[in-house]
Amino acid sequence: MNAPAELTPTTDLAAYMKSVGARARAASTAMARAATAQKNSALNAIASAIRAAASDLLEANRRDIERATGAGLDAPLLDRLRLTAASIEKMAAGVEKIALLPDPVGEVSEVRPQPSGLRIGRMRVPLGVIGIIYESRPNVTVDAATLCLKSGNATILRGGSEAFESNRLLAQQVSHGLREAGLPGEAVQLIESTDRAAVGLLVAMPKFVDVIVPRGGRGLIERLANESRVPMIKHLDGNCHVYVDAAADLAQAVDVAVNAKTYRYGICGAMETLLVHADVAAVFLPQVAAALASHGVELRGCAATCALLPQARAATEEDWFTEYLGPVLAVRVVDSLDTAIAHIEFYGSHHTDSIVSRDHLAIERFLREVDSSSVMVNAPTCFADGYEYGLGAEIGISTDKLHARGPVGLEGLTSQKYVVFGAGQLRG
Amino acid sequence: MNAPAELTPTTDLAAYMKSVGARARAASTAMARAATAQKNSALNAIASAIRAAASDLLEANRRDIERATGAGLDAPLLDRLRLTAASIEKMAAGVEKIALLPDPVGEVSEVRPQPSGLRIGRMRVPLGVIGIIYESRPNVTVDAATLCLKSGNATILRGGSEAFESNRLLAQQVSHGLREAGLPGEAVQLIESTDRAAVGLLVAMPKFVDVIVPRGGRGLIERLANESRVPMIKHLDGNCHVYVDAAADLAQAVDVAVNAKTYRYGICGAMETLLVHADVAAVFLPQVAAALASHGVELRGCAATCALLPQARAATEEDWFTEYLGPVLAVRVVDSLDTAIAHIEFYGSHHTDSIVSRDHLAIERFLREVDSSSVMVNAPTCFADGYEYGLGAEIGISTDKLHARGPVGLEGLTSQKYVVFGAGQLRG
Numbered sequence: 001m002n003a004p005a006e007l008t009p010t011t012d013l014a015a016y017m018k019s020v021g022a023r024a025r026a027a028s029t030a031m032a033r034a035a036t037a038q039k040n041s042a043l044n045a046i047a048s049a050i051r052a053a054a055s056d057l058l059e060a061n062r063r064d065i066e067r068a069t070g071a072g073l074d075a076p077l078l079d080r081l082r083l084t085a086a087s088i089e090k091m092a093a094g095v096e097k098i099a100l101l102p103d104p105v106g107e108v109s110e111v112r113p114q115p116s117g118l119r120i121g122r123m124r125v126p127l128g129v130i131g132i133i134y135e136s137r138p139n140v141t142v143d144a145a146t147l148c149l150k151s152g153n154a155t156i157l158r159g160g161s162e163a164f165e166s167n168r169l170l171a172q173q174v175s176h177g178l179r180e181a182g183l184p185g186e187a188v189q190l191i192e193s194t195d196r197a198a199v200g201l202l203v204a205m206p207k208f209v210d211v212i213v214p215r216g217g218r219g220l221i222e223r224l225a226n227e228s229r230v231p232m233i234k235h236l237d238g239n240c241h242v243y244v245d246a247a248a249d250l251a252q253a254v255d256v257a258v259n260a261k262t263y264r265y266g267i268c269g270a271m272e273t274l275l276v277h278a279d280v281a282a283v284f285l286p287q288v289a290a291a292l293a294s295h296g297v298e299l300r301g302c303a304a305t306c307a308l309l310p311q312a313r314a315a316t317e318e319d320w321f322t323e324y325l326g327p328v329l330a331v332r333v334v335d336s337l338d339t340a341i342a343h344i345e346f347y348g349s350h351h352t353d354s355i356v357s358r359d360h361l362a363i364e365r366f367l368r369e370v371d372s373s374s375v376m377v378n379a380p381t382c383f384a385d386g387y388e389y390g391l392g393a394e395i396g397i398s399t400d401k402l403h404a405r406g407p408v409g410l411e412g413l414t415s416q417k418y419v420v421f422g423a424g425q426l427r428g
Numbered sequence: 429m430n431a432p433a434e435l436t437p438t439t440d441l442a443a444y445m446k447s448v449g450a451r452a453r454a455a456s457t458a459m460a461r462a463a464t465a466q467k468n469s470a471l472n473a474i475a476s477a478i479r480a481a482a483s484d485l486l487e488a489n490r491r492d493i494e495r496a497t498g499a500g501l502d503a504p505l506l507d508r509l510r511l512t513a514a515s516i517e518k519m520a521a522g523v524e525k526i527a528l529l530p531d532p533v534g535e536v537s538e539v540r541p542q543p544s545g546l547r548i549g550r551m552r553v554p555l556g557v558i559g560i561i562y563e564s565r566p567n568v569t570v571d572a573a574t575l576c577l578k579s580g581n582a583t584i585l586r587g588g589s590e591a592f593e594s595n596r597l598l599a600q601q602v603s604h605g606l607r608e609a610g611l612p613g614e615a616v617q618l619i620e621s622t623d624r625a626a627v628g629l630l631v632a633m634p635k636f637v638d639v640i641v642p643r644g645g646r647g648l649i650e651r652l653a654n655e656s657r658v659p660m661i662k663h664l665d666g667n668c669h670v671y672v673d674a675a676a677d678l679a680q681a682v683d684v685a686v687n688a689k690t691y692r693y694g695i696c697g698a699m700e701t702l703l704v705h706a707d708v709a710a711v712f713l714p715q716v717a718a719a720l721a722s723h724g725v726e727l728r729g730c731a732a733t734c735a736l737l738p739q740a741r742a743a744t745e746e747d748w749f750t751e752y753l754g755p756v757l758a759v760r761v762v763d764s765l766d767t768a769i770a771h772i773e774f775y776g777s778h779h780t781d782s783i784v785s786r787d788h789l790a791i792e793r794f795l796r797e798v799d800s801s802s803v804m805v806n807a808p809t810c811f812a813d814g815y816e817y818g819l820g821a822e823i824g825i826s827t828d829k830l831h832a833r834g835p836v837g838l839e840g841l842t843s844q845k846y847v848v849f850g851a852g853q854l855r856g
Binding site: 029032033106112114116118120123125127128210211225226229231233249252255256259263264345354367368369371372373374375376377378379380382383384388389390400401402403405406407415416417418419420421422423424425426427428 | 638843
């Protein structure tokens with residue numbers, strides 16, 4: 001979709017991006033030092049500002065929708081773009097909830113005396129400047145900016161061009177709330193250009209940006225991962241597995257598998273492949289198939305599965321790799337725990353995988369050997385979520401190995417520096 | 429320096445690197461699952477193999493030195509390249525010490541019940557495959573490989589071409605020890621090519637390599653940071669500061685400053701700029717200058733410093749940015765704690781900075797506001813070191829913000845995945 005003429009930048013884009021970066025870096029220092037009470041008061045002021053701007057927000061959003069409709073955006077994307085009185089209230093209430101979360105910044109831990117007499121520990125500190133690159137949903141503007149705010153970071157937001165007017169007005173409310181609390185409004189900046197080149201410039205400014213968090217489709221994220229000169233906290237596929245062990249409680253396994261698949265088809269924690277131990281396949285598969293049939297889930301199975309379930313289509317090699325995000329499930333009968341683990345390693349995406357079993361040794365091996373950001377026992381994969389994990393809120397789910405893995409909340413937006421307490425000790 | 433003909437790869441380099449990567453990835457699975465006792469037995473076998481190979485190692489190293497001398501390598505680099513009976517024994521003893529460190533892999537922490545009834549915590553796991561790129565010192569081959577081994581990772585080593593024969597023989601001892609303990613010898617591979625293009629290929633294989641740890645000069649590291657498609661744990665400058673506050677114990681401040689500068693000039697934790705509060709400058713500077721003069725340290729000062737210390741040369745803007753790594757010190761008189769913190773923020777490298785003070789509020793602010801990987805109180809910056817921090821050993825000191833900051837030991841070579849313990853709970 002092309003941006004309307006008035007949204008096209010008139011100034012030199014590279015110079016503009018550099019100025020955005022420099023302002024963010026400067027604001028990040030004030031944010032890192034801000035007291036918890038001051039950050040919370042900014043958050044509450046932001047919630048009020050969003051509520052007060054509700055009718056303007058609906059109007060700006062109406063213009064975005066109108067432009068996007070004219071440009072032929074399809075219905076699901078229009079849906080994601082749409083703000084309502086209820087969704088605006090939900091955003092404001094969400095910001096107030098972030099104010100209630102404990103502040104991670106300044107936490108000192110693991111202080112231990114060393115042989116030198118120094119006491120050495122770690123202090124949690126903000127990352128600095130976080131760049132968020134996202135697609136249609138305007139609520140990300142507020143959710144991401146306020147999580148970064150609470151964790152003491154400055155933020156540069158780059159939303160989708162189709163949501164530009166909504167995003168701009170939302171970002172203005174955030175800056176307004178920051179200023180009300182005596183914090184720099186530039187601690188949250190929306191890139192005021194819909195030029196695609198701005199994204200390339202944003203991910204190439206390690207001097208001004210410490211981390212990039214991309215939120216969007218796999219295409220966007222893979223392109224950014226190739227281009228970025230700044231470290232990223234990112235999420236790729238969610239090809240999640242439930243493995244029903246020989247020692248599973250089969251009634252529980254049916255419930256877990258059905259919930260993992262059907263709680264919501266579109267979430268990254270939805271089960272996409274069900275692995276079943278051969279010893280229980282003949283009993284378990286007809287039961288789970290009947291339950292899944294009542295939800296209209298289509299089954300694609302290995303040969304052994306198809307022999308037990310005439311309604312299942314034969315799965316292709318491609319199916320084992322696929323994140324359906326819909327009412328389709330791949331099913332494979334495996335001869336052992338080893339085969340299940342090897343299948344997850346080879347075809348999976350290291351997101352979330354679960355074992356259903358009563359066998360302690362099988363559970364121990366699954367927990368240890370499955371290399372995924374979340375490994376579950378007797379629980380459906382759809383629980384992979386920052387709220388369910390007690391993080392209060394999440395900026396996303398990381399499938400990276402360095403830094404944060406799995407749901408990323410406030411703590412994932414910070415790092416730890418060493419703090420060293422001495423009384424004049426000397427070395428050597 | 430050109431590599432001798434016999435070290436030049438004869439096969440397709442890209443295909444060779446891919447095969448190295450694939451072997452490392454395969455070995456990393458076995459390493460992640462290896463029991464602590466098995467890893468320790470590999471470490472002890474490696475120490476024995478190194479001792480048994482001592483005379484062959486000295487001979488291989490002699491050939492490296494001969495070739496490097498012929499190629500005109502300068503004396504300090506030849507020194508770093510040289511192995512002796514004592515340095516070989518030290519390497520072997522170091523490996524035995526790593527065997528004694530606690531195994532970080534498998535540690536489960538922070539398991540908390542959630543409202544859903546699930547208990548959710550984190551398990552420490554290896555990063556996977558670690559690529560180490562280093563220059564002349566052959567001992568890095570053993571130190572880095574065995575730290576990665578203990579933390580359950582597979583390693584790909586790329587040493588300097590001048591140390592090729594020494595490195596190759598050392599890597600063979602490591603693989604031998606791994607196999608003795610029933611672990612895959614390919615868990616540690618040295619790139620058997622001295623072609624510079626191999627480095628470019630190594631940092632462009634995110635499928636096979638999870639992290640790159642570069643150890644070398646700033647030039648190497650900056651080039652790699654620009655090229656790498658794999659996340660890096662890296663170290664740039666160590667432009668470290670000691671700030672002597674108005675409320676410092678001045679005798680202690682002299683000791684701390686002198687130790688910070690003179691413990692060893694060449695380490696990254698050496699103080700490079702001394703900041704002194706104006707209230708104590710007239711008393712403190714002559715004292716510290718006299719002590720530093722006895723070590724032959726040259727002073728470069730701001731105008732106020734030069735007025736108090738006739739022996740100081742005027743510092744240029746460049747001096748404040750400089751990591752001398754030698755007996756030179758920049759000195760600036762500051763009018764406040766704020767100016768000191770602002771100086772460190774602007775000119776520093778976020779490595780290690782220290783305050784000397786008895787004023788609790790000044791200390792609190794310095795600890796909170798100085799954004800460096802280590803922030804110290806009444807201690808010399810030269811303490812920035814994994815052994816002093818109780819890590820047992822270090823792979824390097826990170827000046828990055830994501831993942832590990834400061835000295836990186838075994839824990840920094842691991843990450844944490846979520847573990848979720850349920851009893852059939854369902855969502856929604």
